[in-house]
Amino acid sequence: MKLFEDYKRKTPTSKEMFERAKNIFVNGVNHDIRFYEPYPLFLKRGKANKVWDVDENEYTDYWQGHASLILGHSPDFIMNEISEQVKHGTILGAPNPYALELAELIKKVVPNAEKIRFCNSGSEATMYATRLARAYTKRRYIMKVSGGWHGYNSNLIKNVWNKETSGILEEETKYISTFKFNDISSFEQTFKGIKNDLACVIIEPVMGAGGGLPADKEFLRIIREDTEKNGSLLVFDEVITGFRLGLGGAQQYYGIEADLLTMGKIIGGGFPVGAVAGKSEIMEMANPQRKDSTRIGGGTFSANPISMKAGYLTVKYLIENAESIYSKINSLGEIARKGIDKVFAEAGIDTQTTGIGSILLTHFLTSEVDVIKSVEDERLCDKKTQHFYYLYLMTYHNIFFLPTHLGAISYAHSDSDIQKLISATLEFSLNIKALTQ
Numbered sequence: 265m266k267l268f269e270d271y272k273r274k275t276p277t278s279k280e281m282f283e284r285a286k287n288i289f290v291n292g293v294n295h296d297i298r299f300y301e302p303y304p305l306f307l308k309r310g311k312a313n314k315v316w317d318v319d320e321n322e323y324t325d326y327w328q329g330h331a332s333l334i335l336g337h338s339p340d341f342i343m344n345e346i347s348e349q350v351k352h353g354t355i356l357g358a359p360n361p362y363a364l365e366l367a368e369l370i371k372k373v374v375p376n377a378e379k380i381r382f383c384n385s386g387s388e389a390t391m392y393a394t395r396l397a398r399a400y401t402k403r404r405y406i407m408k409v410s411g412g413w414h415g416y417n418s419n420l421i422k423n424v425w426n427k428e429t430s431g432i433l434e435e436e437t438k439y440i441s442t443f444k445f446n447d448i449s450s451f452e453q454t455f456k457g458i459k460n461d462l463a464c465v466i467i468e469p470v471m472g473a474g475g476g477l478p479a480d481k482e483f484l485r486i487i488r489e490d491t492e493k494n495g496s497l498l499v500f501d502e503v504i505t506g507f508r509l510g511l512g513g514a515q516q517y518y519g520i521e522a523d524l525l526t527m528g529k530i531i532g533g534g535f536p537v538g539a540v541a542g543k544s545e546i547m548e549m550a551n552p553q554r555k556d557s558t559r560i561g562g563g564t565f566s567a568n569p570i571s572m573k574a575g576y577l578t579v580k581y582l583i584e585n586a587e588s589i590y591s592k593i594n595s596l597g598e599i600a601r602k603g604i605d606k607v608f609a610e611a612g613i614d615t616q617t618t619g620i621g622s623i624l625l626t627h628f629l630t631s632e633v634d635v636i637k638s639v640e641d642e643r644l645c646d647k648k649t650q651h652f653y654y655l656y657l658m659t660y661h662n663i664f665f666l667p668t669h670l671g672a673i674s675y676a677h678s679d680s681d682i683q684k685l686i687s688a689t690l691e692f693s694l695n696i697k698a699l700t701q
């Protein structure tokens with residue numbers, strides 16, 4: 265196929281490295297989603313809205329490190345301070361001022377973040393949040409959305425994929441029940457069956473897995489109301505939405521409050537991080553001074569000065585410039601989503617570019633699906649054309665999205681980046697057949 269041949273011609277060093285990588289890394293990668301056909305680009309640098317591959321091709325980057333970067337790659341004002349901090353200790357393994365400063369900032373702007381525990385990843389944060397919920401309520405069941413991604417925890421990966429993963433005991437997922445996103449009756453049916461033993465519902469208010477699928481407000485409102493009445497907790501997984509939808513994340517965006525929150529990505533300023541936060545009374549369950557305490561640890565590198573300082577500088581910058589940052593990235597997101605779908609519609613191709621604010625992913629609709637509201641809908645889309653579209657953007661227009669995964673716009677992107685994305689899309693829509701034969 266011409267598209268693959270041209271991609272290979274452009275990226276010979278990535279190809280060679282991938283051959284080596286396959287001998288040492290499972291499937292050649294260190295995160296499952298980083299693999300795509302025919303082989304992934306090997307990136308070696310990033311700055312602002314750009315990344316460079318090992319063949320020195322320069323790309324406009326819409327992956328932005330798994331959507332963890334909101335100010336673009338390596339902003340100078342953060343990296344200069346981090347370079348200094350590196351000389352004075354990268355891990356102190358003790359309370360430090362940087363974690364304190366970051367936590368105080370988060371508490372100021374994120375509703376219900378009365379107490380916070382930092383860890384190293386979003387996966388840890390969701391593990392801790394669900395453990396806290398079980399400890400606090402003294403109940404066993406956790407409800408989650410089918411297809412919902414909360415990291416690689418053994419129990420929370422239930423129903424992420426069509427096929428279950430081996431290596432996980434039935435007992436580990438016995439008390440996890442799933443329901444369909446944006447489907448009130450599916451939620452209520454599952455809820456009814458287990459409510460007496462329901463510790464919490466964990467949900468992303470905007471689902472990353474389907475490409476930024478926003479929950480209907482009424483759906484979230486009912487979940488909030490039912491959990492509250494039932495004495496179960498509501499956990500918002502805000503690993504993506506935290507500080508991306510706005511300073512107050514999805515809670516503020518929807519006007520719905522959660523009992524516990526998980527965060528990650530943006531609050532690490534480009535370095536590894538996770539956090540569980542929530543109402544004091546619940547978080548205090550983790551206080552080892554209590555007789556009935558649960559343990560939520562943190563990890564060797566938790567609250568290390570590098571992640572904390574970078575996170576602090578990022579969040580401080582977001583707070584000080586909130587108006588201009590969020591209005592810019594949200595409006596670029598809107599222009600991109602609308603512009604892409606318009607171009608495809610004019611070419612007679614049905615697409616839906618999902619996402620809100622600064623996140624987006626284009627899906628190619630089929631006779632089986634005309635609107636995407638859940639991961640189940642998204643699975644009915646034409647994944648092959650979607651993959652070709654993103655590979656096309658990389659190969660001929662130097663635009664990098666991780667094919668088939670959520671794209672993110674940063675403050676370092678410009679109007680002209682979005683216009684280039686739309687005109688590249690136009691070209692793809694006209695050439696699609698010739699290229700993929």
Ligand SMILES: Cc1ncc(COP(=O)(O)O)c(C=O)c1O
Pocket residue numbers: 330384385386387388390413414415416468472501502503504528529537538
């Ligand atoms: C909503 C959500 N929760 C949890 C996680 C897991 O975070 P991490 O990859 O830092 O473990 C992710 C990662 O993308 C996520 O998107």
